[in-house]
Amino acid sequence: MNKERLKGNLDLLxxxxxxxGPTHGYAVISALRDRSEGMFDLPEGTIYxxxxxxxxxxxxxxxxxxxxxxxxxxxxxxxxxxxxxxAELSEWRSFASGIHAVVxxxxxxxxxxxxxxxxWSS
Amino acid sequence: xxxxxxxxRDLIDAYLAExxxxxxxxxxxxxxxxxxxxxxxxxxxxxxxxxxxxxxxAQEAAISAFGSVRAVVRAHESTPGNLVRxxxxxxxxxxxxLGSWKLAGIGLIAVGASGLVVALMNVMFGRxxxxxAPAGVTFPKAKCAYWMAGWPGTHTCxxxxxxxxxxxxxxxxxxxxxxxxxxxxxYAIARYLLRRRGQGRAVPxxxxxxxxxxxxFGAGALALVLAQLTGFTVTEGPGAYxxxxxxxxxxxxxxGVRARRVFRHLIRGWARYVRAx
Numbered sequence: 073m074n075k076e077r078l079k080g081n082l083d084l085l086x087x088x089x090x091x092x093g094p095t096h097g098y099a100v101i102s103a104l105r106d107r108s109e110g111m112f113d114l115p116e117g118t119i120y121x122x123x124x125x126x127x128x129x130x131x132x133x134x135x136x137x138x139x140x141x142x143x144x145x146x147x148x149x150x151x152x153x154x155x156x157x158x159a160e161l162s163e164w165r166s167f168a169s170g171i172h173a174v175v176x177x178x179x180x181x182x183x184x185x186x187x188x189x190x191x192w193s194s
Numbered sequence: 195x196x197x198x199x200x201x202x203r204d205l206i207d208a209y210l211a212e213x214x215x216x217x218x219x220x221x222x223x224x225x226x227x228x229x230x231x232x233x234x235x236x237x238x239x240x241x242x243x244x245x246x247x248x249x250x251x252a253q254e255a256a257i258s259a260f261g262s263v264r265a266v267v268r269a270h271e272s273t274p275g276n277l278v279r280x281x282x283x284x285x286x287x288x289x290x291x292l293g294s295w296k297l298a299g300i301g302l303i304a305v306g307a308s309g310l311v312v313a314l315m316n317v318m319f320g321r322x323x324x325x326x327a328p329a330g331v332t333f334p335k336a337k338c339a340y341w342m343a344g345w346p347g348t349h350t351c352x353x354x355x356x357x358x359x360x361x362x363x364x365x366x367x368x369x370x371x372x373x374x375x376x377x378x379x380x381y382a383i384a385r386y387l388l389r390r391r392g393q394g395r396a397v398p399x400x401x402x403x404x405x406x407x408x409x410x411f412g413a414g415a416l417a418l419v420l421a422q423l424t425g426f427t428v429t430e431g432p433g434a435y436x437x438x439x440x441x442x443x444x445x446x447x448x449x450g451v452r453a454r455r456v457f458r459h460l461i462r463g464w465a466r467y468v469r470a471x
Contacts, residue, residue, distance in 0.1 A: 083462065096233070097230060097233075097234055098233065098234045098237045098238070101234075115259070115260065115261025115262075115265050115266070115269075116234065116238070116259050116260045116261060117231060117234075117260040117261040117265065117266035117269065118261055118265060118266060118269035120227070120230060120231070120234075120266075120269075120270075121269045121270045121272075121273035122269075122273070124270075124273060125273045125274065125459060128274070129463055129466075139233075140236075142229075142232065142233055142236070143229050143233065144233050145226075145229075145230050145233070156466050159466065159469045163469075
């Protein structure tokens with residue numbers, strides 16, 4: 073998948089994963105990779121700055137806890153983050169619905185099948 | 195560096211040491227970033243071991259998935275921090291002071307570079323292009339006498355002023371550029387001394403410096419173009435303001451490219467704020 077497109081939607085994805093409850097960075101990144109079946113596979117170390125940025129914007133809050141004998145940073149969604157998630161989800165659904173209405177239009181699909189049958193697929 | 199002779203634990207330790215050394219952050223910030231990275235790498239290693247990898251293979255895979263130190267550092271540096279939250283007033287003021295200092299140094303260097311553009315314009319288009327006052331502009335007699343004394347052989351104030359202005363546009367601006375270089379050198383020394391005192395290599399203005407520079411130089415370029423177009427305060431040829439506008443626009447464009455992620459972040463934050471209202 074185009075990395076820039078993924079980065080453009082990273083905030084929505086991270087907020088969405090954290091809406092299930094507070095968790096640490098490793099679990100957030102694993103959930104991103106597992107739920108997308110490997111499609112969202114950015115270098116893991118580059119996700120942390122995005123979490124820090126969301127925390128600086130007041131959408132997340134973090135705390136340090138002791139786990140397995142070392143320090144672990146746990147992130148949680150704030151009320152502002154939950155509101156931002158709801159707004160971004162709504163916007164994303166409208167956008168996806170608009171895209172689907174265009175590319176899923178029957179004539180478009182038929183045209184695509186016709187092009188393929190003639191060997192014009194690009 | 196070859197890792198052939200290292201044991202597995204050394205791989206992660208070496209990675210974390212390189213990460214800590216490469217991050218432009220205060221020691222306290224770098225420690226937190228490294229602690230989080232260490233926790234992540236050890237969890238990934240444990241998952242690799244559980245999947246049947248050897249310890250060494252699991253650690254290599256964990257580091258590979260985490261990303262190169264360069265990529266991780268770049269991601270941290272292109273992520274703006276918070277200018278105020280979690281910082282003392284002294285740290286915020288110090289940051290603003292250092293940011294302004296750096297901006298002034300770069301501004302003076304841009305002025306110096308615009309002097310070279312004036313020199314080029316003088317050669318390509320003639321001195322009138324950079325030095326000649328627009329029609330209708332008059333000068334005090336004392337100034338005319340001063341310029342004509344400085345340029346023997348000139349018979350009119352307009353010509354003496356043109357030669358003086360086209361020459362000053364090169365010499366004085368290059369002088370300003372040299373002062374800018376000295377200012378930036380002093381800035382680098384100040385940053386080095388702060389680092390030695392354990393106050394870190396914090397990114398200027400928490401990562402917002404490129405945004406500030408792009409806005410300041412962009413506004414400067416626009417102001418110079420508008421001043422030239424409207425004739426406001428223009429007492430020299432069009433090349434005088436145009437050379438400054440060219441350099442300011444180039445610096446603004448350079449910082450604009452560097453600041454594109456921060457701009458995106460700011461626009462997204464603003465859109466969120468608008469939606470929330």
